[in-house]
Amino acid sequence: MSNKIAKTLARQKEKIAEGNYYEAHQQLRVITARYLKSSDFISAADVLSNGALLLLRAGQGGSGGDLATTLVTDVYIKAQWPINAENKSRVIEIVKAFPPGEPTRKRYIQELMNWSTKPEIEGSHAERGDAELHHETGVVLANEGDAYEAERHLLLGQTPQSVSPLVNMHYNWYKEDSPHTAAIYASRSVLSYLILGNLQSATTSLATFTSQLISANSSIPTQTIESSKSSVRIFPSLPLLNFLSLLLLAVQKGDSALFKQLAKHYAAHLKDVQELWGDALAQIGEVWFGIRIPRQRGNPLFDMMGSMMFGGGQSQKPSAGASQRSSTPKPAQAKLAEKPVAMDLD
16 A cells, blocks of 8 residues: 555545545545546555444445445456455455444445456356355354355355354354254255355365254164175254265265155155255255256246245344244144155165
8 A cells, every 4th residue: 555545545544534524525536436447456455445434433334335445446347457365354354344234234245245246357167156265244144143144145155164164153143942943953054065066165064064963962762773895974853864864875975866865765854855855855866866847937946945944035134932933843733743764775
């Protein structure tokens, strides 16, 4: 940062400290416009990023969000700045500075993902956007309780680091609900990762969830089914959780016969969650076992996420008991003990 810009920011910092937010915002925009007109994108970025942080940290989400969005649209995108560690670090710091629930942050995040998906940008990820940007955004939103958006970003990022905050979010909400709903919450990560083709994260997410479940409920009955090649932990009182474990095994083996056998064995239980899991399981059948389904409009991952307990587009933490709607298993049905699983795990 040049001395000239440092002095400019120091003056605007004084104005912000005095409560002259509008004046500071307008002056920062005028200064930025001059740099942009002369294509001095580095100076423009210094003014916009630091100015945005000053305003956001002063609680001025609208003004700070305006400067932050301009940074992405008029510098990062127009100048085609590469997606590298330095450029990402600047915009991630701004994501973290927004006041919780600030409306302008939504557009800012949209423009960030837009930048990271443009094929002409060096380092872009045209399909889903940059993984680190998704992860950092998801963590911030999860900490604020913005369930649906946090989940979407943590899943789309598909970084190994995203599994833990995603599962922790699901498990914390499960603790506020009835014990029989464990599989519903666990499925949010397991089924989504499988749709995305990520078996490793799906397996890790279920292992993390069940580990927390056992740690918090030492008296919960469990059994272990072992073969020469596989070992699966079974919860006699939670059949749908067992289905998820065996589904992962079937995917690992690439065994469509085992997949169909699972669907038959758990038919009565799956009927209770057809509205929640039906489309997702059909998609998993196609992705992993080549069982073709009619082409659907839209994104099956988002459709599944939208149909489950948080609701399509709902952006707040569900209250206790929120998953006990008409589309979830009735307690009396879900608590039925599972019949012994007699399957060839080899």
